[in-house]
Amino acid sequence: KQEVTQIPAALSVPEGENLVLNCSFTDSAIYNLQWFRQDPGKGLTSLLLIQSSQREQTSGRLNASLDKSSGRSTLYIAASQPGDSATYLCAVRTSNTGKLIFGQGTTLQVKP
Amino acid sequence: EAEVAQSPRYKITEKSQAVAFWCDPISGHATLYWYRQILGQGPELLVQFQDESVVDDSQLPKDRFSAERLKGVDSTLKIQPAELGDSAMYLCASSFLRAETQYFGPGTRLLVL
Numbered sequence: 001k002q003e004v005t006q007i008p009a010a011l012s013v014p015e016g017e018n019l020v021l022n023c024s025f026t027d028s029a030i031y032n033l034q035w036f037r038q039d040p041g042k043g044l045t046s047l048l049l050i051q052s053s054q055r056e057q058t059s060g061r062l063n064a065s066l067d068k069s070s071g072r073s074t075l076y077i078a079a080s081q082p083g084d085s086a087t088y089l090c091a092v093r094t095s096n097t098g099k100l101i102f103g104q105g106t107t108l109q110v111k112p
Numbered sequence: 113e114a115e116v117a118q119s120p121r122y123k124i125t126e127k128s129q130a131v132a133f134w135c136d137p138i139s140g141h142a143t144l145y146w147y148r149q150i151l152g153q154g155p156e157l158l159v160q161f162q163d164e165s166v167v168d169d170s171q172l173p174k175d176r177f178s179a180e181r182l183k184g185v186d187s188t189l190k191i192q193p194a195e196l197g198d199s200a201m202y203l204c205a206s207s208f209l210r211a212e213t214q215y216f217g218p219g220t221r222l223l224v225l
Contacts, residue, residue, distance in 0.1 A: 004154070031211055043116075043203055044155070044216040089154055098143055098210030099168055102154030 002027045002094050006103035013080055014111050021075040021106045023090035028068045031093040034100065035064050035075050038087045047075070047088075080110045114138040116217035118204050124223045130192035133220045137186070137206030145214065146179055146189050147203040155203055161187060162210065194224045 003026045013019055023033075032051045036044040048057045048064040050073070056065040063076040073090055087107045091100040117136040125131050137144050142163050147155035158177065160168040163184040172179065176195070181187040191198055201221050205214040 034213065036216075041201075041221065043118075043218045044205075046213050046215065049213050091154070093211060096211040097167065098145070098160060098207065098214075099157050100155075100214065102156070104152070104154050 002030075002092060002101050004090060004092055004101050004103040006088075006090060006106050008106060009104065010107045010109075012109040012111065015080060015082060017080050017110075018076070018078050019080055019108070021077070021088050021090075021108070023073040023075070023103055025071045025073075025092050025101075027094065028071050029094065030068065031095055033064075033066055033073050033090060033092050035062075035073075036089045036091065038089060038105070040087075044089065077108075080108075082110050082112050084108060085110050116204055116206055116215055118202075118217035118220055120220060121218060122221045122223075124225065125194050126225050127196055128193040130190065131194050131222065132191075133189045133202050133204075133222075135187045135189070135204030135217060137204070138208075138215055141206035141208050141215075142184070143207045143210050144181060144187050145205040145207075146187070147205065149201040149203055149219075151200070158189070191222075194222075196224050198222060199224045 034049045035047040050057045050066045061078040087105040089105045091102040144161040146158045149155040158172045159179045161181045179189045201219045203219045205216045207214045
């Protein structure tokens with residue numbers, strides 16, 4: 001059974017710092033992996049999707065990497081801003097059926 | 113920009129009552145998902161539709177939950193009777209193809225008293 005873990009559960013950093021959020025999964029046979037952002041009490045916003053054949057994806061200040069063999073993905077946020085404060089969730093898709101299996105998320109606070 | 117619509121945004125009900133949530137996916141998206149998210153946890157899939165057909169409802173508590181997508185467009189998730197443990201955020205998502213990016217609605221926050 002695929003399990004997704006995100007460490008740490010919470011992170012607080014000063015504005016301007018570069019940071020890395022971690023995601024690990026137990027079964028390396030994934031179809032793709034998606035990173036989301038969730039603001040308190042709101043729905044999820046898709047940030048990046050990495051296909052199993054890809055090593056990384058970039059969007060603005062965000063860079064997500066994927067190492068299938070080790071069962072790990074990282075989300076790198078450059079020059080963090082207070083507006084980046086949110087919960088970040090990673091989710092893996094184990095086949096092309098569409099079902100996503102989520103981690104519990106990392107809650108990020110960026111202090112001015 | 114097209115968005116997934118959900119209503120109501122908030123619902124307070126007493127246990128043993130019936131509740132219903134509505135979702136309208138992005139136009140043209142054939143795949144629709146209902147997730148439940150308990151506070152502090154990641155979302156968990158309840159049911160997945162491909163057009164009007166259910167393709168995965170393995171985690172749906174079928175004794176009290178039901179879902180339908182009669183015309184393959186909008187969808188309704190129902191709980192009857194509601195229990196205290198059903199208090200959670202119910203999220204709807206849609207995608208053009210099954211394995212592509214899923215777009216989420218704002219969710220319905222349910223509180224069962």
